Amino acid sequence: MQTNFTPEQLRDPEIQVANRILRTCVHCGFCTATCPTFLLLGDELDSPRGRIYLIKDMLEGSRAATAEVVKHVDRCLSCLGCMTTCPSGVDYMHLVDHARTHIELTYVRPWHDRMLRTLLAMVLPHPARMRLALMATAVARPFARLVPARGTFGARLGAMMRLAPRTLPPPGSVERPAVHKAQGERRGRVALLAGCAQQVLSPSINDATVRLLTRMGIEVVVARGAGCCGALTHHMGKHDAAMIAARTNIEAWSREIEGAGLDAILVNTSGCGTTVKDYGFLFRGEPKWRDRAAKVSELALDISEYLDRIGYAPTREKPGLRVAYHAACSLQHGQRVTEAPKKLLRAAGFEVAEPAEAHLCCGSAGTYNMLQPELSGRLRERKLGNIAATRPDCIAAGNIGCLTQLAGEIPAVHTVELLDWMAGGPKPAALP
Ligand code: SF4
Numbered sequence: 001m002q003t004n005f006t007p008e009q010l011r012d013p014e015i016q017v018a019n020r021i022l023r024t025c026v027h028c029g030f031c032t033a034t035c036p037t038f039l040l041l042g043d044e045l046d047s048p049r050g051r052i053y054l055i056k057d058m059l060e061g062s063r064a065a066t067a068e069v070v071k072h073v074d075r076c077l078s079c080l081g082c083m084t085t086c087p088s089g090v091d092y093m094h095l096v097d098h099a100r101t102h103i104e105l106t107y108v109r110p111w112h113d114r115m116l117r118t119l120l121a122m123v124l125p126h127p128a129r130m131r132l133a134l135m136a137t138a139v140a141r142p143f144a145r146l147v148p149a150r151g152t153f154g155a156r157l158g159a160m161m162r163l164a165p166r167t168l169p170p171p172g173s174v175e176r177p178a179v180h181k182a183q184g185e186r187r188g189r190v191a192l193l194a195g196c197a198q199q200v201l202s203p204s205i206n207d208a209t210v211r212l213l214t215r216m217g218i219e220v221v222v223a224r225g226a227g228c229c230g231a232l233t234h235h236m237g238k239h240d241a242a243m244i245a246a247r248t249n250i251e252a253w254s255r256e257i258e259g260a261g262l263d264a265i266l267v268n269t270s271g272c273g274t275t276v277k278d279y280g281f282l283f284r285g286e287p288k289w290r291d292r293a294a295k296v297s298e299l300a301l302d303i304s305e306y307l308d309r310i311g312y313a314p315t316r317e318k319p320g321l322r323v324a325y326h327a328a329c330s331l332q333h334g335q336r337v338t339e340a341p342k343k344l345l346r347a348a349g350f351e352v353a354e355p356a357e358a359h360l361c362c363g364s365a366g367t368y369n370m371l372q373p374e375l376s377g378r379l380r381e382r383k384l385g386n387i388a389a390t391r392p393d394c395i396a397a398g399n400i401g402c403l404t405q406l407a408g409e410i411p412a413v414h415t416v417e418l419l420d421w422m423a424g425g426p427k428p429a430a431l432p
């Protein structure tokens with residue numbers, strides 16, 4: 001695609017990257033076939049190609065974002081399905097990240113939108129605040145029914161009420177900074193990203209991860225100071241907040257790398273994994289952080305990649321359960337990890353079913369299910385329909401966002417909880 005940036009614009013390193021990305025797009029439109037929002041809405045401007053044109057126009061003109069651009073970029077899930085499909089290798093992820101930051105800096109959203117986004121950015125990345133917010137949601141739930149479900153506010157409130165669990169599990173035991181010793185001879189040493197929202201919603205995922213790894217002879221460090229990876233704020237265009245979170249993690253993990261050493265930095269929430277693997281890119285222009293960020297990204301692995309690498313073997317009899325594997329977008333499109341989770345589940349003795357339209361997003365997408373409840377709800381129904389058609393006993397996925405989104409009649413559990421169970425851990429509580 002031809003671009004028309006001026007030499008002066010091209011002195012900005014961010015514009016240089018955008019220019020390079022835009023010039024790789026050849027307008028072929030293959031990406032439209034796998035874009036969830038284009039499938040639902042049929043509008044070219046809600047396709048990757050349409051959004052690329054909108055972003056190009058906005059950046060070339062050095063213009064503030066318009067309501068029209070914001071509408072179509074906001075509807076993008078950042079599922080990255082278009083990147084897997086694109087034959088030209090267009091780096092849509094970094095282009096849309098740039099656009100979201102530009103929108104945040106140049107567009108004044110309606111007050112209620114601004115308020116909600118600020119609230120989400122202030123609460124979700126902080127476990128203690130999130131726990132309080134969920135307790136407050138439980139108190140507010142009866143009154144929420146008084147708000148009509150019509151309109152943006154009502155729909156968003158309804159979505160938040162649906163997503164908030166009715167009861168909160170007690171805090172987990174492994175998220176505090178600690179070194180969890182390997183059982184028997186030590187085979188490796190890893191850091192685990194304990195995360196933010198996940199440890200409030202489902203602490204059993206980190207518990208299962210630490211149990212399984214230490215049983216396999218891996219020492220697991222939860223590094224002091226490490227916390228939210230920054231993905232939630234990054235995807236809302238709040239670049240500075242995301243970079244602060246990332247720097248905190250880089251500092252914490254670098255201390256471990258330079259101290260006792262790390263074989264890997266493990267992430268068991270694939271949405272976060274995609275961001276941690278991108279730290280090297282995010283800090284490419286900051287000499288003070290560049291090398292350490294690149295090292296962190298180099299060491300970052302999804303838990304399924306690591307287990308596949310070190311070799312997983314079950315110790316229990318086959319459970320006789322059929323598992324529908326839901327491929328989280330961040331894992332299959334963002335990190336291109338497609339086979340390891342299914343291979344591990346099969347090795348554990350599960351019958352693995354692969355639902356139709358596995359490439360399509362479930363509608364979770366970070367805060368998307370709260371900010372775009374209508375589209376998110378339609379994607380959820382479509383995904384659950386495809387899953388139900390495989391007649392599974394449970395759903396397995398590697399991302400807490402998807403598990404929360406898909407929670408319903410069919411139990412949804414993290415892949416690592418199933419693997420831990422089959423290797424001697426407790427049966428996941430969500431299973432009947
Ligand atoms: S598939 Fe790739 S090259 Fe083709 S229009 Fe989409 S982004 Fe551009």
Ligand code: SF4
Pocket residue numbers: 034035036037038046047048051075076077078079080081082083092
């Ligand atoms: S990231 Fe997903 S929703 Fe956004 S344009 Fe690409 S395929 Fe469509």
